[in-house]
Amino acid sequence: MVADRCPHRGVPLSLGKVAGPTLQCPYHGLRFNGAGACVHNPHVKGDPGRLAVRSYPVVERFGAVWVWTGDAALADAAKVPDYSWFDAGRPGYRTVRGQLHVQAGFRLVIDNLLDLSHAEYLHAGTVGTPGSSGSLKASVDVGRTVSPCCERCSTCRRRRCSSRCGTRRSASTSTPT
Ligand code: FES
8 A cells, every 4th residue: 555645746646547557646647556666757768766655564354454554664464353253254143344434533433433332322222232331341452652531641741642642652441341
């Protein structure tokens, strides 16, 4: 996967087109391969130069594309969580796939999905089973500080620690059982 920003003038590469094994920028037509290297510049003869777009290691597993946005040298496909039931299915269950476009930062979506204690109340009548919030137990282990909204990050002092902070520690949250 490559960043959605041409390294030449910053045009979103998602507006371009696929040209064989490359992605062609819609502005000046530079072409980039899957590793992000510029492999074709229609305005020069020969070597297209060292221009490159940032690329990210990916692995396709369990019907999803897992993108490693951190240090590429540390990418480890073995760290992809086991969601094998998405592939194999389980008796009595079926997998439903789809997309939900949210006009918000992805961290807010993660916060929401990890906070299952709200389901009984906010989603009463649909997926919120009465009494379920008291039996939920979750554990999260992350590489960055994720402060509950009532705390401040010990390093950057922001109420919600952002990626700009870079503080590394393990944080765990759990809901009452
Ligand atoms: S902006 Fe992409 S090739 Fe010029």
